Amino acid sequence: MSKVALITGVTGQDGAYLTEYLLKKDYVVHGLKRRSSSFNTDRIDHLYQDPHTENRNLILHYGDLTDSLNITRIIQETQPDEIYNLAAMSHVKVSFDTPEYTANADGIGTLRILEAVRLLGLSGKSRIYQASTSELYGLVQEVPQKETTPFYPRSPYAVAKLYAYWITVNYREAYKMHASNGILFNHESPVRGETFVTRKITRAVSRIMLGMQEKIYLGNLSARRDWGHAKDYVKAMYLILQQDVPSDYVIATGITTEVRDFVKMAFAEGGVEIAFKGEGADERGYIASIDEKVFKEKVGGEYLSAMSTKKDKVVVAVDPQYFRPTEVELLIGDPTKSKSVLGWNPEYDLPGLVTDMMTGDIKLMKRESYLRSGGYRIMNYFE
Ligand code: NAP
Ligand code: F7E
Numbered sequence: 567m568s569k570v571a572l573i574t575g576v577t578g579q580d581g582a583y584l585t586e587y588l589l590k591k592d593y594v595v596h597g598l599k600r601r602s603s604s605f606n607t608d609r610i611d612h613l614y615q616d617p618h619t620e621n622r623n624l625i626l627h628y629g630d631l632t633d634s635l636n637i638t639r640i641i642q643e644t645q646p647d648e649i650y651n652l653a654a655m656s657h658v659k660v661s662f663d664t665p666e667y668t669a670n671a672d673g674i675g676t677l678r679i680l681e682a683v684r685l686l687g688l689s690g691k692s693r694i695y696q697a698s699t700s701e702l703y704g705l706v707q708e709v710p711q712k713e714t715t716p717f718y719p720r721s722p723y724a725v726a727k728l729y730a731y732w733i734t735v736n737y738r739e740a741y742k743m744h745a746s747n748g749i750l751f752n753h754e755s756p757v758r759g760e761t762f763v764t765r766k767i768t769r770a771v772s773r774i775m776l777g778m779q780e781k782i783y784l785g786n787l788s789a790r791r792d793w794g795h796a797k798d799y800v801k802a803m804y805l806i807l808q809q810d811v812p813s814d815y816v817i818a819t820g821i822t823t824e825v826r827d828f829v830k831m832a833f834a835e836g837g838v839e840i841a842f843k844g845e846g847a848d849e850r851g852y853i854a855s856i857d858e859k860v861f862k863e864k865v866g867g868e869y870l871s872a873m874s875t876k877k878d879k880v881v882v883a884v885d886p887q888y889f890r891p892t893e894v895e896l897l898i899g900d901p902t903k904s905k906s907v908l909g910w911n912p913e914y915d916l917p918g919l920v921t922d923m924m925t926g927d928i929k930l931m932k933r934e935s936y937l938r939s940g941g942y943r944i945m946n947y948f949e
Contacts, residue, residue: 574598575652582609584800596644598629631675638682661723676730680737696734698747712900720892751818751899755796756926771832772927777872785888787826795914805908818899835924837861851882
């Protein structure tokens with residue numbers, strides 16, 4: 567018999583990678599997706615199965631974490647062995663603009679799932695994974711951060727996730743539920759949401775190198791993050807629910823990098839060297855040199871002459887609108903427990919992640935440029 571998983575947030579970055587991973591393991595996957603006025607299933611379209619397909623193993627349900635009745639009904643209908651609660655308003659900066667909604671979806675949403683499992687008598691059957699976050703550490707009280715490091719959240723997002731973390735622990739202790747927190751540090755990929763800093767950078771750098779954009783505006787260039795690859799991190803989620811005993815785990819690489827250095831690494835993928843000058847809001851990034859051989863190989867010879875005219879020009883600037891009212895300056899996780907207990911071992915390092923993201927975005931932006939130039943008419947005609 568195949569195991570049954572329910573994934574909330576199935577249309578998000580992690581939802582997509584986890585769905586792919588569980589389908590390969592022969593699971594039947596139920597996904598909760600929000601109704602939207604436009605298609606929001608891009609990331610899982612390659613896995614989609616028509617509702618008329620016999621014995622489908624990926625079934626999508628309309629739903630929302632702010633709707634208890636809907637959550638309860640879907641859990642009752644699907645009787646999941648494993649629930650991965652990945653749905654959330656996940657953007658830290660946006661949570662300052664939508665604090666009440668964020669508390670409802672990210673905090674109380676988790677309670678709705680736990681309470682539905684309890685009321686339906688599924689406490690002994692359904693194992694629950696809660697998508698907790700390194701944002702809980704906020705104003706860090708210890709370096710590196712591990713499972714025992716005290717929390718100090720610094721945004722409405724992190725405060726909502728703090729509630730979700732503790733209500734998960736409380737239901738585990740009070741009702742003996744198999745409920746665990748994965749305290750995941752930042753993880754990225756070619757399908758990362760476009761407004762998170764890594765993807766914002768890889769998209770913009772690709773566009774600059776292809777002559778589609780002049781410069782990128784960023785916020786705090788000195789913030790440091792422990793960045794891993796989402797493909798590796800969803801494996802940890804799965805491993806957490808395979809343990810006999812529920813527990814909480816830090817999932818991280820143990821290496822921290824400045825946003826400024828991520829920018830340099832992204833440009834370096836195309837052989838472009840960036841030098842930073844100035845401080846604070848006046849800091850700027852210039853093109854210091856171009857390795858033509860690497861540029862031709864990674865980006866394309868036809869874009870080189872336009873790129874060469876940008877030498878010594880500003881391609882990175884700071885816009886204070888991206889600063890946060892309270893910032894998390896430094897995150898670096900200690901993954902000792904997940905490595906020893908779960909046997910979790912990430913495949914990607916940061917250079918591998920940057921290469922994967924830049925390769926994806928250069929390809930995507932070339933396609934976008936072609937479509938914008940009217941190419942789609944020709945393509946559609948011949949297809
Ligand atoms: P993401 O790409 O932003 O995906 C979030 C998902 O949640 C999307 O499918 C979104 O639907 C859905 N969603 C949002 N509000 C909802 C609601 N009210 N009801 C139902 N679904 C809702 O996030 P991610 O990067 O995959 O992260 C997955 C989870 O891990 C999130 O809980 C996030 O807070 C947490 N986390 C992420 C990281 C990271 O670095 N990526 C690190 C630690 C923890 P739409 O597609 O319709 O918007
Ligand atoms: O910011 C700085 C920004 O938005 C990273 C979510 O998945 O990971 C994510 O939250 C850093 C911050 O991610 C820009 O100030 C500079 O210090 O990519 P981010 P995040 O806030 O760390 C955690 C673990 C989660 O749980 C969240 O769900 O980069 N930064 N300039 C910028 N950030 C953005 N977005 N845009 C900028 O222009």
